[in-house]
Amino acid sequence: MNIETKRLVLRALEPEDAETMARIINDPEVRESLGAYNLVFPTSNELEKRWIADSGKRGDESNLAVTRRSDGRMLGLLALRDISDRNGSAHLAIMLERKAWDKGYGSEAIAGVVGHLFDAFNMHRVWLRVDQGNARAIRCYEKCGFRKEGELREDHFAHGGWRSSYLMSVLASDLRRGPR
Numbered sequence: 001m002n003i004e005t006k007r008l009v010l011r012a013l014e015p016e017d018a019e020t021m022a023r024i025i026n027d028p029e030v031r032e033s034l035g036a037y038n039l040v041f042p043t044s045n046e047l048e049k050r051w052i053a054d055s056g057k058r059g060d061e062s063n064l065a066v067t068r069r070s071d072g073r074m075l076g077l078l079a080l081r082d083i084s085d086r087n088g089s090a091h092l093a094i095m096l097e098r099k100a101w102d103k104g105y106g107s108e109a110i111a112g113v114v115g116h117l118f119d120a121f122n123m124h125r126v127w128l129r130v131d132q133g134n135a136r137a138i139r140c141y142e143k144c145g146f147r148k149e150g151e152l153r154e155d156h157f158a159h160g161g162w163r164s165s166y167l168m169s170v171l172a173s174d175l176r177r178g179p180r
């Protein structure tokens, strides 16, 4: 079952997506935004094909291709990790290709997935970790109802120095309460 929003379809990753994944990850601007998730070395189509084949083997993860409804173009990846039925929680991460930024696709994809987790699976909390310097991502998450709940001091090394992250989360009750 795909997750559909006004302009997007979020679907399972296919082996053919490997090339797009490699292109997006190998873009320095994307890589530099990934904070603690940044990869140190370039990736390849073959490595991404293997990663896609392995992804989904674990029951507590889901990797979704973010695609544009109008032309089917894959804009990026939205990954859920540590999906816990017991705690009703999941960890979210997202990356889109550079030319798709600042058009509202990121917030649309996240809002669609978070709504799906809360409404269809009765989840309670979605959380993430973001580099404190990634103002675009922080704004995008805040638009979706996430709020900062803590700081991970100097939790990763990037751009030649130690950098800190925010932990952010949204609860189902935050969204039911309406915009703050």
Ligand SMILES: CC(C)(COP(=O)(O)OP(=O)(O)OC[C@H]1O[C@@H](n2cnc3c(N)ncnc32)[C@H](O)[C@@H]1OP(=O)(O)O)[C@@H](O)C(=O)NCCC(=O)NCCS
Pocket: 029, 030, 033, 034, 035, 076, 094, 095, 096, 097, 100, 101, 102, 103, 104, 105, 106, 107, 108, 129, 130, 131, 134, 135, 136, 137, 139, 140
């Ligand atoms: C982070 C990401 C998913 C957001 O998706 P997106 O489609 O660009 O986000 P949206 O367009 O929905 O929202 C971005 C918001 O940030 C704002 N913004 C852009 N640059 C900004 C900056 N330097 N400072 C503050 N706000 C900024 C935009 O104006 C927009 O806000 P608005 O709608 O109020 O005008 C996407 O940019 C991306 O993939 N970036 C690279 C990878 C990454 O950073 N992933 C997150 C790792 S935690």
